[in-house]
Amino acid sequence: MERGTYRKGATSLRGRHVPNTTTDQRLLDQSQDTDWVHSDPWRVMRIQAEFVEGFGALAELGPAVSVFGSARIKPDSDYYAKGVELGRLLAEAGYAVITGGGPGAMEAANKGASEAGGTSVGLGIELPFEAGLNPYVDIGVNFRYFFARKTMFVKYAQGYVVLPGGFGTLDELFEAVTLAQTQKITSFPIVLLGRAFWEPMLTFISDTLLAQGMIGEPDLHRLQVTDDPAEAVRLIIGGGVGLGVSRPE
Template sequence: MTEEQDGRTQHQHGPVLQRRAQIKAGTTDQRLLDSRGPSDWVHTDPWRVLRIQSEFVEGFGLLAELPAAVSVFGSARTPVDHPEYAAGVALGGALARAGFAVITGGGPGAMEAVNRGASEAGGVSVGLGIELPFEQSLNDWVDLGINFRYFFARKTMFVKYAQAFVIMPGGFGTLDEMFEALTLVQTQKVTRFPVILYGTQYWSGLISWLKDSVLPGGKIKDADLNLIHLTEDVDEAVALIVDAEQSRSEQSQVERALAVEGPRVQAHDGQ
């Protein structure tokens, strides 16, 4: 609709208001049906919104029926013959035997090791891949997988469908995922959510820096350091996750009971 209002021409383009030089000729239907112009429009931001939406829909649909799950991060560059690879296989197997699905980035190295351990133990082995400039496909041990274009959509799936994070030795990507997890727990976006750093020697320098520089500088509190669990033992890591899951289940039962009891008490008091 084009009209004169206060001496100005305006056009209502769906929910968008356009005026003066911002008005485009024609209608949406006309541009759809009456043109076979360049395909650049599929790369514009409004179209990307639909792609982003589709990634969330696909991810939610794929993962909604997972059992309790643990997201495990680690380096794609971990060699198959490295002790960290063997630890990843052991961790994936132990989590599967404890009844947890495992979710990794689906790549090689430490991610492959965890997927392999879970798959060999008969568990649910999930891989959430990402489109990268260099070729990287989902590893052969992923039994349920999806590839994402957008990191932020992928990160949402790691958090939404997991009850814990285990961070194995890794580089920038692993550090990014670790600090995002810690930030979400610190700000109570997720609760009762253990973040476990596996590899005492590898992570000890980072922990020391947090204690000796970040904490004294007033950038974090003592309680924030308690969000991090450092271990070198697969059984200890799994036990922490099991305990947290039991605590979460008990708390949920209490919250549900209070939600039911509250209206009953109010109704009784009103009599």
């Protein structure tokens, strides 16, 4: 991908042709006119096309694990190294590795999988500040709409491994937890990699959400936490049984 290139679905744009807004933004924008009456039915066709494209690209993928984490993680960081090791170990265990296809933790997991001879998948998204997929993606699909992309992360994965990240990472994490809690997905291990980073969140879940009755006891054990990529892979293989979040005293 050349520097300054903007991806909009299958289209590449540069210079003055780069739009000021994204497709998702225009879909969700509540404009004051009635143009949406005429444009929204056509958007449905584009959304349908994104699902068809994703299903077609991933239908024969085989066992896979989705890996999430911040695009801001630097290549010289410990988290990046753990992401590379995780990708390698997942590939050696027979899993394809699915990420958001961007830099940082996503690139690390794709790199580990690709260098180990595994299948490295990147599901990109149209964003104003990211251009294209990282160079370690073997199968890449670019999406306009977050919800179509997020469906692919869940549908074709046997579990999630989540490295430290920001709002986007938390969004994917808690969507998966909610789907598991409501039994929309079953037997879906979710492993958090990086104990020091995740412990404050897990403490809040245990000491506040559970203590105030916002979640139930079984919900604590939907999240597994470890510092060891090898342990993360073992938890995925074992269906998430092993570590867990302790109930508050």
